Amino acid sequence: RMNQLGFYPNAPKMAIVVTKDSADAGFTIVSANNNKVVYSGKLSALEHSSNSSLQTRSADFSKFKTPGKYFVAVKGVANSYPFTISKNVNYVAAVASLKGYYYQRVSMPLYEKYAGKWARPAGHPDTSVLVHASAATTERPEGTVISCPGGWYDAGDYNKYVVNSGITMGTLLSAYEDFSGYFDTLKTNIPEEGNGVPDILNEVIYNLRWMLTMQDPNDGGVYNKCTNAAFDGMVMPGVTKLPRYVVQKGTGATLDFAAVTAQAARILKKFSAQLPGLADSCEKAALAAWQWALKNPNVRYDQNAINKQFSPKITTGGYGDFRFVDEGCWAAAELFATTKDGQYLYELRKYINDPMTLPNWGNVYGLGIYTLLRNSKTLDLSSPETEMLKKKVLSFASAYVEAIPSNAFKTVMGKSKADFNWGSNSNAANQGIALINAYLISKDKKYLDAALTNLDYILGRNATGFCFLTGVGTKSTMNPHHRQSVADGIVEPVPGLLAGGPNPGRQDGCKYEFLEPETCYLDESCSYASNEIAINWNAPMVYLANAIEALQGN
Ligand code: 9MR
Structure with a gap:
């Protein structure tokens, strides 16, 4: 392996x-x-x-x-x-994982020039989306038609979830912020190429413009998702014409949205000649979302409870977070880094001493910490605070480095069985990001080498023997739970997509050959618990693979 x-x-x-x-x-x-x-x-x-x-x-x-x-x-x-x-x-994997997002674009045709044999017509237009009963307000009563086109399909399914877009966008924008010199010249053969904006940002902007439509302009709150009532069958994008809904606004979605738009505003300012008004719109959207969240600090998206009260029942992905401290910290960090306004620092100081955690869709605390460190030179943090933040990331990353020798595959991934859950490959990639951040802070090569062990893990040095990125390597994932890959009649799956990875939870009920934590992976399309793909799993892969390429090139 x-x-x-x-x-x-x-x-x-x-x-x-x-x-x-x-x-x-x-x-x-x-x-x-x-x-x-x-x-x-x-x-x-x-x-x-x-x-x-x-x-x-x-x-x-x-x-x-x-x-x-x-x-x-x-x-x-x-x-x-x-x-x-x-x-x-690893360049091939680095570029492919970023290009993977292009294939997830919802409302535009993918032409052969960019998509090769995976060309296809546009998916859901999402220009007539209904306000679901759970989201009804005086200004937008149930059944109001709004337009929420574009964005990426979340995963193997055809819905668009703000919470999951949150960590995805934050991770991709951070990749650009940390390695802008590298990304400024990286091309992915997408339609926008050559417009004066780096392709990673061109790709991000496709989803950003969708996200902006998910904010209710009347109050600044953000709908949790744009979705079918139920999952589509295994058909091509846009084949089904069932109604699409925006559902209840939530604190998690709204704070994630605030964080993403604040970060985008900061980064896109540099491109205002090419993108007139976009950075300003993002900043305005972020401020309004933050205000909504201050007034609504604890609105969960509890799909079961909503389905008891409203119809039609919504049975697609929940991303039902119920603890918003970490989203608050991340949003405050991005708003502070962008506006330098002390009110956000005041909020931040409430959580800045919390222990470091590995980011996932339900816990984005670390994204805030990375952003503060990345921007620390221009921010009004005290020097003991900056030192404390550095120590927090370094000791978190050091524990990963120390775990390698006792791991049979000599990777950070697998330091405990808990690493193997739904989307486990994103743990490997996010551990890699923590290590890259530690390297950027300290310039100590042990962190970079440790990050590489997890890229090696994802690309084949693991108990399953699979390279988990489609289209890359000799023996890679061939049958992801990805509707287009199943329905398009092409043997090879859509390329550049990261499979979820070993997950002994086996929530899909498929028949697995191996059942142990690190082997419990099934390369069959039925296996949504180990072999789906998702935008929040691809994003840390994009970060890790490209960071390593950027740093090894030096
Ligand atoms: O990634 C999500 C995982 O953490 C959850 O345990 C799981 C069940 O709720 O859902 C995963 O997210 C799925 C989402 O709900 C719908 N689109 C596909 C996502 C990846 O499987």
Whole structure:
């Protein structure tokens, strides 16, 4: 098991052999061109994984640095897939994961020029969306028709959820903020390319313009989602014509929206010549959303409760968060970084000392911490506060670094069984982001090397042996729970999409071959609990893969 793309000349290089054989057979690196052995080494002692019954031995060939194409050979086991040692070895994955968003665009046709064989007509137009009974107000009573076009489909399903767009957009915008020089020249072959705006931002803006339509201009509150009443079948985008609704506004959605629009305002200011008015609109939207949330600090999206009261019943994804302290912290951090207004700092100081947590859709605290650190030079934080924030991220990341040696796959991912849940691959990627932030703060290479272990995990150095990014690597996810990939009649799935990954919860009820935490993955389209794709999982992959490319290039 190894990163199926390969390795950077000057970075750590490791392959994992799953075996029960404790005899010291050694391993060799063999040139794929002429079958000559170019390096030989000893395998580590046999180890028992703590996340499954697998036993492993590792082959460390970090010392071998010559660019080329090779495979690993170990007596008694099949040779590895061919891999490359080269300078920009993960670039393909980095660009593909970003391009993945283009294929999720809802309301425009994907032309062959950009989409290749995955070209398709536009999906849902979403220009006549109904205000659901749960969202009715005096100004917009039930059945009011509003227009919410564009945006990305959330996942394998055809709905658009503000909460999940929140962390997704925050992560992508942060990738740009942290590595703007790198992204300024990165092209993904999308229709906007060459308009003077970097493609990562062009892609983000497609979803941003949709998000802006999800705010009720009458009060600043933000609807939780734009959705069908029930999930569509496994058909192509836009084939079904069932009514679309916006549902109840919520504190989580509104604060996430405030954070995203505040961050977008800050970043897009630089492009106001190309995007007149957009940064200003975003800032205005953010301020109004923040005000709504101050007046409505605790409005949950509790779909079961809503369905008892209103019809039609809505049974699509809930993203039903019920704790909004972290969303408040993130929104305050973005608003403070953008406006420098002390009222947001006042709010922030209520949570700034909380312990660091790994971001996920329901917990965005860390996004706020990263933003404060990234902008600390221009912000009016006290120096003990900045030091405290640095320490918080560094000690969080250090615990990850320290976990690697005892992990049978020598990755950060899998430091505990709890890493393997619904969307586990996003944990691997988000751990990588925490480590990259620690590296940016400290310039200590141990954090960068540790982040790379998780990119290696996602691209193949894991118990399943799969590369989880579609279209990349030798043995990658082929049958994601992704409606277009199922319905389009093309063997290869839509490329650049990250599968959820091992999840012993098995909430889909599919028949799994392996049941242990790190092996419980099923490459079948029925498996929405281990093999769906989702925008909030792709985003940390975009961050991690591109950050590593940006940093290894130096
Ligand atoms: O990612 C979400 C996961 O954390 C939840 O446990 C799960 C069940 O509520 O839902 C996941 O999100 C799904 C969403 O509800 C609908 N679109 C597809 C998402 C990925 O499976």
